[in-house]
Amino acid sequence: MSAIFDALRRWPDVEAPDLVAVDAADRLILDESASLRATAVPGDIAVINDAYGALTLGAAEDGASGIRTHIDAITGERALTTNAARAGLTGHFRPLPLDAGLVRGARIVLLRLPRTRDALRDIAGLIAAHADPAVVVVAGGRLKHMSVSMNAVLSEHFGPLDISHARQKSRVLIARAPRDGRDPVPAAARVEGLEVRAYGGAFAGAKLDIGTRLLLQNLPGAPAGGTPSDPLIDLACGTGIIGARMATKFGGAHVYACDQSAIAVASARATMRANGLEERVTVARDDMLGARPSASASFITLNPPFHSAAAVTDLLAPRMFADVARVLRPGGQLWCVWNSGLRYRPLLERAIGPTEQVARNTKFTVTVSTRR
Numbered sequence: 001m002s003a004i005f006d007a008l009r010r011w012p013d014v015e016a017p018d019l020v021a022v023d024a025a026d027r028l029i030l031d032e033s034a035s036l037r038a039t040a041v042p043g044d045i046a047v048i049n050d051a052y053g054a055l056t057l058g059a060a061e062d063g064a065s066g067i068r069t070h071i072d073a074i075t076g077e078r079a080l081t082t083n084a085a086r087a088g089l090t091g092h093f094r095p096l097p098l099d100a101g102l103v104r105g106a107r108i109v110l111l112r113l114p115r116t117r118d119a120l121r122d123i124a125g126l127i128a129a130h131a132d133p134a135v136v137v138v139a140g141g142r143l144k145h146m147s148v149s150m151n152a153v154l155s156e157h158f159g160p161l162d163i164s165h166a167r168q169k170s171r172v173l174i175a176r177a178p179r180d181g182r183d184p185v186p187a188a189a190r191v192e193g194l195e196v197r198a199y200g201g202a203f204a205g206a207k208l209d210i211g212t213r214l215l216l217q218n219l220p221g222a223p224a225g226g227t228p229s230d231p232l233i234d235l236a237c238g239t240g241i242i243g244a245r246m247a248t249k250f251g252g253a254h255v256y257a258c259d260q261s262a263i264a265v266a267s268a269r270a271t272m273r274a275n276g277l278e279e280r281v282t283v284a285r286d287d288m289l290g291a292r293p294s295a296s297a298s299f300i301t302l303n304p305p306f307h308s309a310a311a312v313t314d315l316l317a318p319r320m321f322a323d324v325a326r327v328l329r330p331g332g333q334l335w336c337v338w339n340s341g342l343r344y345r346p347l348l349e350r351a352i353g354p355t356e357q358v359a360r361n362t363k364f365t366v367t368v369s370t371r372r
């Protein structure tokens with residue numbers, strides 16, 4: 001197994017010496033599930049929240065086939081595809097959405113614990129509703145990302161948990177005896193006149209982030225674009241709250257909202273439906289603006305991410321600014337909100353063009369950058 005792990009890459013996600021594609025928690029999940037997997041037949045195994053393919057390809061390397069696998073981030077899903085091709089393991093798995101088909105009848109689930117309890121609750125309920133009654137869930141993570149409240153969430157849908165010894169700052173929880181299954185239902189709230197929907201794990205949940213609030217308060221009166229061929233773009237849309245606000249504030253405007261996270265996209269679609277905006281707002285799962293033509297857009301909003309899988313990194317925003325620069329037409333604008341400590345202004349100036357401060361409070365800064 002170590003040979004495929006040595007070759008595992010995060011690409012097309014950001015890569016850096018301190019950002020790994022496989023870690024001790026992946027190895028522990030595989031080790032703790034090895035004896036179970038040894039008796040698996042094709043179709044028995046589902047993998048949820050693999051980062052870049054370590055769990056899926058580790059199981060495939062040990063002989064499993066018909067693995068059903070779900071990765072929330074499209075960059076992680078694409079990394080799995082290329083890592084599998086390099087390892088000659090392409091035919092051993094199928095990427096699937098996080099729904100009943102992923103876990104129906106599964107007898108072994110390898111789960112990389114998500115960052116939030118709400119996301120874990122959605123996953124645990126789904127497994128309990130649709131997996132084989134004899135399913136064993138081997139759920140692991142890094143100790144620094146785990147809390148005892150995760151045990152409580154798993155206990156809402158399973159019998160007593162077995163808990164592994166910690167190894168290399170990682171731990172595994174083993175859940176059996178599923179009960180009280182339910183399909184994920186998004187959290188719902190009315191926020192400043194908008195209906196917001198959020199599946200577990202969506203940024204800020206069904207609430208308005210304070211940085212996003214500052215951006216919304218300072219949007220311009222009448223942005224250029226908003227036509228079907230030049231929609232207003234809500235890049236990295238999360239629950240779609242910015243896109244929904246633009247579609248209601250600028251009556252008749254067409255909006256394109258995109259995010260690489262499947263949870264975000266499902267949430268944003270639910271938000272648009274709840275506000276009756278699905279005719280004018282297209283929601284897409286994409287890595288940055290990959291599907292948008294170069295020099296085509298007049299108006300883009302962005303509250304940039306800082307998480308790549310479980311890691312916090314400052315490499316994501318510059319990568320996004322470069323793609324925004326590609327997609328904006330000359331004179332087009334990026335309206336961006338960022339934590340004032342991050343000093344994004346020189347990066348925005350360099351990547352996009354002249355950048356002015358529109359608003360600032362104790363924590364956040366809103367800027368407008370005009371494509372040169």
Ligand SMILES: C[S@@+](CC[C@H](N)C(=O)[O-])C[C@H]1O[C@@H](n2cnc3c(N)ncnc32)[C@H](O)[C@@H]1O
Nearest residue numbers: 203212236237238259260261287288303304305
């Ligand atoms: C700070 S949140 C902002 C969400 C939303 N716009 C808001 O203000 O509430 C950043 C978002 O970026 C998304 N993201 C991270 N990497 C991405 C990528 N490569 N392409 C598109 N979206 C990405 C995350 O999934 C997350 O939803």
